[in-house]
Amino acid sequence: MNTFSRLLFSGLTLGAVLVLGGPVAAQPGSEPRILKLNHTDTPSGARHLAAELFAKRVEEFTRGKYRVLVFHSGQLGNDPQSIKAVAEGKLDFTASATGSFAGLVPELNLTALPYLVDSYEQGWRFYDESPWMRRQFDKLPAKGLHHLATWEAGFRSFTTRSPMIQPADAVGKKMRIFPNDMIKWIMESIGYEPVVIPVTEVYAAIQQGRVDGQENPIDTIRALRFNEVAPNIVLTQHVYSPLPFVASEALWLRLSAAEQESFQRAGKEAAALSRRLVRDADEKNLEAMRAAGAKIVRPDIAAFRKAMSSVYERAAKVYGGEVKAILVDARAP
Template sequence: MKKLLTVLVMFCVIFVVGCGSKNTTSGSSSSPAGTTAASASSEAPKGEVKVMKMATANAKDRSLTRGLVKFGELVEKETNGSIKVEVYPDGQLGGDIQVFEAMKIGSVQGSTMSTGPIASFSKRFNIFDLPFLFKDAETAYKVLDGDIGQELLSELPAAGVVGLGYMENGFRDLTNNKREVKSPDDVKGLKIRTLENELHIELWKTLGATPTPMAITELFTALEQKVVDGQENPSGNIKLNKFYEVQKYVTKTGHVYNASPLIISNKFWEQLSDQEKEAIKKAAAESITWQRAENQKESKEAYDFLAQNGMTVTELTPEEKQKFVDALKPVYDKFKPTIGEDLVNKLLEAVK
């Protein structure tokens, strides 16, 4: 009898250990996107697909979101399917600041967002949000794709992400529901939603407005409930976020050109093979060129749409725009020490 009990006990132990081993293997295959079954290895086992969750606060049909979709298609093609890209638009995974934090820990693998939010994590990126810096998009492309743009991208790994290049959000314009804006004096007293960025907050303070930083995912409701009087965004965002439903006036101030870096979680990047990294770089370059062209087209079409949907679209004369330029010169003086005076002067020389 004792022998029989001993045999039964041993059989149960073997059965339990076997089941436990099976469960561990199953769990490793469903580990978070971008990680591998063997945490010590930076190379995915043969046949395992790495998943890239790309999150953006932009609307589904925005050129930036479509640029991420294009990037994903190219990545999957160039890696022969070893990397699968999933795009989450409309702030499904949070606003820009939340997404950046998620990228730092690796729970989100990539995004594109304006330089304003990025500057919260890498201060020198404020340089690209200095008011009236670029006279046109072509000038911006030359700087961003040149030495200065690449120098700034090289600083991003210290903040937990890798920069692959610059997509385009576009020139930011002012909307409000109080009055037509033609001069800096017209801005005084308006409650304006801004990016969650100290330079943007200072910009609107300098013009006499009351800046209110918040994520774009909260903005429509804030405008509808009159928490703020207005906001500022590229025309494509004004259209696709339907701000025309709760705003009457749009002024083509073009006060800030917004580049939108394409960024990847450093934790995810370090788990890729050299071949996968090269494939992602190639896909990034091609998708950036494609997205910029799409954004230019989108921006032009948006103004006609806004006018047709009841907004008063105001184009500033050169003299009126110069008044804004002059009024915002103190912003340069305030942020030069933080950004670096040498870098600011180098950039001002480059944009000439």
């Protein structure tokens, strides 16, 4: 083929591409790079819907160069295992409660202080705009993680086998928790004996009577059907518990600046979806669980605030001035 023919062929090919809808992501003959995202929510939960949107947007924004496979229900590991795998570069993405990252950045324990924030809007402002929060997330790259966005899960409340109306009802009973000092101290402040169990094993643990119940946001309670084995849903809303969405730092450093922007943009779109889904579905989820036989209890929050206030004193002995610093940011107007 002579020079003129090659130029003519190239021009015709470009024209065909433009007519058919724009450039194709990958080079001819190349396959998209497969990335993996694992989480512990079920396919009906907001976390999974956010993950699916993230995967869709990544493929769109990178024009097919990357494809994200989403694994739900802890198929590739529970929350601590997923975080460890992402940090080691063996998994590409995960989303988990902020306190789950405290093993890498201990100060993140403080985000689980009881009644730190009182509304979704206050929580979103804190996670998106707080200098204190940014300082903690900026510590993650050295641990092998890169924070992309903060997805939503909601405010943590109890589901119990035994009736629970006031803090005294917790005394002498066992409560499942995830491995987090602040959550442990909260349970102890009202009399529970905290027991660490991976979330993927909690349903069976309650069913077998190993614990009296668990505490999680409403969306998670319904998605994992905890109301079936612990039918008292006690709306203490004691901890705001969103989900930092992280990528492997090893992956992040391999991306071009344009690719990084695409992944960040996809993560934030997924965050907006999860926030809307969780906030708007709280009452609908409660009504569905009530219709399925659960008892919805709206206790005297003041009694729980008072009982859990000792956690702040305990935290100050360990974290010093960080407690005051997070309070200033979390409660800023």
